[in-house]
Amino acid sequence: MADLIRVKPDAAPGDVVEALERDGAVIIEGFADEATMEGLRADLGPHLEASDYCESGYDGHRTRRVSSLFARTAHLTPVVTHPLYLGPARTILQRPVPIWIGRSRIEMTPNIHISATQAIQIDPGQGKQPLHREDTLYLRPHPGPTIRLQLMLAMTDFTAENGATLVIPGSHHWDDERAPRYSESIPAEMPAGSALVFAGGVYHCGGRNDTDRPRVGLTLSLDVANLRQEENQYIAVPREAVLAYPEEVRRLLGYDRCPPGVGWFELQDPHLVLEHDGIDQARAAADRMGLRASREAAGAARETVTT
C-alpha cells in the first residue's frame, strides 16, 4: 500500500491541500521547533504522568489522556497557526456558501474554530483502537464536505511498533456502507516534532504499542465554526489562559462570530468580552455600539447578484 505523502516545513500550502483532498492525510516533517516541543513537554508531561488510565475500551485501558490543553500550556500558538495546518484548514473548511437574502444573492464564508484538544499517551500493552472517523461526532453523511481537519503532533517518535496512528488513505471518499479494516491502514510513522494532518472523514485509530516505552501525541482539531465545539472551550479554558494567547488564537478558541451570525454576544462580536474587564463592561460597550446587527458580521459576505 502506498505510504502517506510527506512534505517539508517550507512546502506550499496548496501541496498540502492537494494531498488532503486526494488521500485525506499528509505528514508535515519538522512541524514544531525544539523550543515549542520543550515547552509543550514541560507543561503537559506532568499532567499526563498524573492522569489515570482511561475507563472505556475505546479510549484505551492502557492510554492516558489529558484535555483542556489551552488551559495547561501557552505554547500552542505556533501549532494551531502553523501555515501548513491553519492555511489548508481555511482553504478546505471555509468554502463560500451561496444564499439568498430577499432578492440579493450573497456568498457567506464560515469561520473555523478549535474543537477538541488532547495529549494522548499510549503505554506499552495498549492494543489498537477501533478504526473510526473524527467527524462521526457530528453524524454527517459520507461522502460529504470536510468539516474537520485534525492534527496529530508526534511528541515522541511514532513507529509501527509503538502505536503510531493508523490511517486509511482515501477513506474520506467512502460512503457510510463500507466498513474499515485494519488491513487497509498504514501507520503514520514520523519522528517527534513532525505532524500528521488528516480530514475528519478519514478512518484512523491509535495503534498497538508493542514496545516498552510510551508513545505520546498531541492532537487538536479545527472545525467549521457553525458546529458546536467538541470540547467546551468556554469551560475548559479560563479567561486568563485565553488572554495569554494572541487575538487570532482567542478567536479560534470561540471568541468570534461565524458568518452570517452564529455566536454573537449582545448582537456584537463576542471578542468584546475579552477586550473589557468582564461581561458587564462588555455589555455596556455593546449597548454604546447600538444595535449593529450581528448579520453585519459577515464582513466576509460578498454580494454577487442583485436583481
Ligand SMILES: O=C(O)CCC(=O)C(=O)O
Ligand atoms: O492516539 C492516536 O494515535 C489516535 C487517537 C484517536 O484517533 C482518537 O482517540 O480519536
Ligand SMILES: [Fe+2]
Ligand atoms: Fe480519532
